[in-house]
Amino acid sequence: MTRSSPPSLPLSGGCACGAVRFTATAPPTEVAWCHCRTCQRSVGAPAVAWASFPAGTVTWRGPLATWRSSDRAQRGFCGACGSSLAWLPDRAGMGPDLAVATFDAPEALAPTFSIWCGDRLPCTEGLDAHLPRSVDAGPDPA
Ligand SMILES: [Zn+2]
Numbered sequence: 444m445t446r447s448s449p450p451s452l453p454l455s456g457g458c459a460c461g462a463v464r465f466t467a468t469a470p471p472t473e474v475a476w477c478h479c480r481t482c483q484r485s486v487g488a489p490a491v492a493w494a495s496f497p498a499g500t501v502t503w504r505g506p507l508a509t510w511r512s513s514d515r516a517q518r519g520f521c522g523a524c525g526s527s528l529a530w531l532p533d534r535a536g537m538g539p540d541l542a543v544a545t546f547d548a549p550e551a552l553a554p555t556f557s558i559w560c561g562d563r564l565p566c567t568e569g570l571d572a573h574l575p576r577s578v579d580a581g582p583d584p585a
């Protein structure tokens with residue numbers, strides 16, 4: 444696939460009901476499909492596209508609720524409508540992943556690889572057949 448021109452900044456988005464909004468002032472460092480079971484369950488989708496941002500480049504408006512999904516990260520969501528919005532790593536200096544589908548212009552953010560393909564659901568087979576696939580975290584820091 445050919446990489447389209449970089450999305451214009453800032454990038455904004457938010458939850459389905461509008462109570463929680465975010466703004467990113469830098470382009471994402473990477474955009475990837477995640478097929479892990481935690482993403483499947485917490486988002487309610489067979490796979491989730493995430494855009495990763497540098498630390499300190501994302502600001503929030505409204506009450507972002509969180510829950511701890513692993514020993515290294517929390518997940519951010521809207522407590523009013525339940526939209527899954529972010530993966531929030533504990534590691535200092537590591538920025539958040541934001542759910543691509545929650546951006547105001549999600550078409551600007553196309554995944555370029557897939558991770559945690561060991562948990563892949565068969566119905567997603569055609570989704571990312573053209574992309575590099577990892578059975579684990581792949582290029583992401585574990
Ligand atoms: Zn909401």
Ligand SMILES: [Zn+2]
Nearest residue numbers: 477478479482
């Ligand atoms: Zn995942």
